[in-house]
Amino acid sequence: MKKIINEPKDFVDEFVDGILLAHPALLKAIGQDRRVLVRADAPVSGKVGIVTGGGSGHLPLFKGYVGRGLCDGVAIGNVFSSPSSAQILEATKAVDGGAGVLYLYGNYGGDVFNFDLSIDMAELEGIRTRTVLGRDDVASQPKERAADRRGVAGIFFAYKAAGAAAERGDSLDEVAAIAEDIIEHTATMGVGLSPTILPTTGKPSFELADDEMEIGIGIHGEPGIHRGTLETADEIAEHLTERLVTDLGISAGDRVAVLVNGLGATPLEELYLLYRRTHQILEAKGIAIAKNYVGEYATSLEMAGASISILTLTDDRLALLDAPAESPFFREV
Amino acid sequence: MKKIINEPKDFVDEFVDGILLAHPALLKAIGQDRRVLVRADAPVSGKVGIVTGGGSGHLPLFKGYVGRGLCDGVAIGNVFSSPSSAQILEATKAVDGGAGVLYLYGNYGGDVFNFDLSIDMAELEGIRTRTVLGRDDVASQPKERAADRRGVAGIFFAYKAAGAAAERGDSLDEVAAIAEDIIEHTATMGVGLSPTILPTTGKPSFELADDEMEIGIGIHGEPGIHRGTLETADEIAEHLTERLVTDLGISAGDRVAVLVNGLGATPLEELYLLYRRTHQILEAKGIAIAKNYVGEYATSLEMAGASISILTLTDDRLALLDAPAESPFFREV
Amino acid sequence: MNGHELSIAIQNCLTVFPEYADELGDLDQALGDGDLGITVSLGAQAVIDALLQLPPESKPTEVVLACAKAFANANPSTMAALVAGALLAGSRVWGDAESIDSEMVNKFALAAAESISQRGKSQVGDKTILDAMFPAAEALRETNSGADRLDAAIEAAERGVITSKELQSRRGRASWLQDRSIGLQDPGATAFLRFLQSWKASNTPSRAAVS
Amino acid sequence: MNGHELSIAIQNCLTVFPEYADELGDLDQALGDGDLGITVSLGAQAVIDALLQLPPESKPTEVVLACAKAFANANPSTMAALVAGALLAGSRVWGDAESIDSEMVNKFALAAAESISQRGKSQVGDKTILDAMFPAAEALRETNSGADRLDAAIEAAERGVITSKELQSRRGRASWLQDRSIGLQDPGATAFLRFLQSWKASNTPSRAAVS
Ligand SMILES: Nc1ncnc2c1ncn2[C@@H]1O[C@H](COP(=O)(O)OP(=O)(O)O)[C@@H](O)[C@H]1O
Ligand SMILES: Nc1ncnc2c1ncn2[C@@H]1O[C@H](COP(=O)(O)OP(=O)(O)O)[C@@H](O)[C@H]1O
């Protein structure tokens, strides 16, 4: 296990400490255990709060999207495991500005049950919540069971849009509706080339032969649709893009946002190869890319691989993506 | 060789194509071979132009720092090899706004000799140039031979400061003096945990045992000061930071900027562990971190490892770092 | 059984239960993300620590409440949240009772399983912990003789684990494996079975005296 | 030797020279970044292609100029830039001459080495290509008999390569290795030796006729 770490059990607390030391003007920690981070000016009075959360090991997800025009708070779990309902409640109370709180996070059982427990407790505190789940990974379930899909990098679009809506003063129901609208029109699929090693167990998250890739992999190394021989960048882009286009039902005349996301170890150069082919394919179909993002947005520690996300755009959705935002990891000006 | 690529020989041209497709509003290509990129509004009349360049495989270095408040143009070589003098000249002509051009790039023989050839040719075209070399890697030469050190991630500080100076209208000599001042007060050192595989040769850039790290590694996998057993994040941060502090001769009361840079495959979480300890060490010495950067600023394809850079600050230097900048990979607002 | 006796019995059980952590972790590695072993060992330790803090006069409901809270926060995960919710739901049927009898245990078991079913939107046949829990609760209801009750529950849970092996996972991480989940044994159901077995092994007369 | 004859001789030499690419790449891997093999093979091909485009009446200076340009751009690197600059400097001493003699070759060799020394801020003893080039230029100057001249240059270059092996690299990538460079053979100096040997092998009477 070749990692730049100290005691594996301290991994999460220490990197959270590092984030706090680096960005004191943008973030502050809530509670003794510092597993809850909120934007430095939280709570923003009269504004809908947005709380996200989930396991660690995915930076910049989730902690990276706390800031102006994005989420207000995050509850931080151990590597690949949920935060507790108590931590989620703490985040909820810290960001509530009186307009209610949206829970916006990925569809994973552990997270769902813990956020759900927090809903009841928040109600007792008089805080109204709504929940929207990221569930954009088309490889995890067929379209008929889209509600059961897991959430991966595409949740970024929902953070951006819902965060912008909350910032301009939309109500809780409106912000939730916008998040839901974005999620429904977002599809993601990824490929994995090499596994992640969990700091605590030292075990790889999966095994792959030297010439293999896992198509449709999840951001915890969950198996995808099938395991095949490693393909070229163009072939991978074609397979992923075609699948996303079909799933979203988009065609000539549509406009989209595209996110090419690195899973951790894959160089930015390779992400641009994927973007290039994706751009060419969509252009050939008459689908315009009105907004693009290329880089690491949701990782899986040092996993090699990448995912492509597509969001079907409307003028409203595009305006929300274009709205200003600022966090330690993301800026839109 | 597990990479998301097409034909290895097309690697550079294709990812440059991807960058151009993704950022048409910010960058444009010059010349038939598209190995020269300049900011979309180049040349900026009356402004000193800044041209950088070098081998590919280091994204966001070098192409990533072309934009407002940064460099004006870049000449792009093959993976880990210099651009040609003809390409450098092309970049020079494309960014010259009549106030002369600063060549600001890393101290590598191939680059130096090609930039030097371009100087003569630029002179024939009536373009005045000045040269400042990034040479921040303290592991590459002892302090007495600091002029021969190689350039690594710390050049980012020089781009930022010289770019800001050029943007506000400083003369060529002033911009060059600022770049030189930054370089003289910047020191970097890195560790490598795993090698890079070159797309064209398929060979690893170096070999390391499972429990080894290379201390003082260069961004092409050049050997460092010594090879040792893999240490903890805290130990690595201590070794690097102490060395940098000594080299820069800083002590209580000084202010610095710190850049913790990932070499490619190392997760952002681990970079924050390094930042954390660096922050603690400097704080304990009474040295204040007035500005910090944590992320990937100069990589070596999928090499695992990280470097720490420190720049001694003055009010002037800090103001230049704080000035606005915008490129596809870096934004300061 | 009063609150103190219940607390001791739980502590005895949870001292043995983590011996199955590796098995459960491996099953979860094959079908999920491999963390169930950690959930079980950290959870058991957290519960024991919490129970040691309780005053001996605590009521059974208070004992279970302390367990739920400790288990939920030790290693938050699907199993931790579902089990914590199930314990809360089960203890609610006991109200303020100073002591519990077989009938109350039966009601607890059913309420616990129903809580998971409701929260998890899952039924028997979805290849989850419920495939062991519901049959065990049923077996308890049908067995009157004190000595045989636990054996009957264990046997029913074991049958549930084995039967569900050939089913396709319909809930949680395992469901993403789709038809590749068939033939693999559900870690959650197995955990429930191992818990009952640990209870039996640690609370037979010869060991129940340990405090 | 007129321009056309020079061009043919260079082409002959460069057809053989890339056979040493692997050796040079391996030496550069040990002491630098391993790209010298690529520089040599891409460079040789680019020069041959460029010479094939030249009109047969081109002057020697024009032939060398074409070589310099092609070699500089084929795989830009330290060696490519230094050699291109050296060729330009060397050819400058020939001016407009239609044909070159031994004396002119001697001057070329010295000017070329001095160009690298100046551009590279390097001297004999720094463990670079100059450790082979200067001795070879010297040997040419000291050897009058036509047939022996190339042999004398080769012998001098070879001595330079061997002697410099025990030195510490003072220039370029290899210098970062500091004392770990001692004992390793300089790839640039070796390349120069191999170039001379290729010239000899490909331009002896029996093969020189190849066009
Ligand atoms: N919706 C659900 N309803 C009931 N049980 C479930 C549900 N989802 C998962 N489980 C149970 O949880 C077990 C996995 O628990 P755990 O490892 O904690 O999950 P995760 O690591 O995915 O959070 C499964 O084996 C299954 O028995
Ligand atoms: N400053 C210098 N002066 C003369 N020769 C040099 C100098 N630096 C490097 N060399 C020569 O160049 C050779 C390496 O060439 P090359 O592989 O092209 O370098 P790089 O890959 O570092 O650009 C060395 O073996 C040495 O002979």
Ligand SMILES: [Mg+2]
């Ligand atoms: Mg889990």
Ligand SMILES: [Mg+2]
């Ligand atoms: Mg080189």
Ligand SMILES: [Mg+2]
């Ligand atoms: Mg699990």
Ligand SMILES: [Mg+2]
């Ligand atoms: Mg080389």
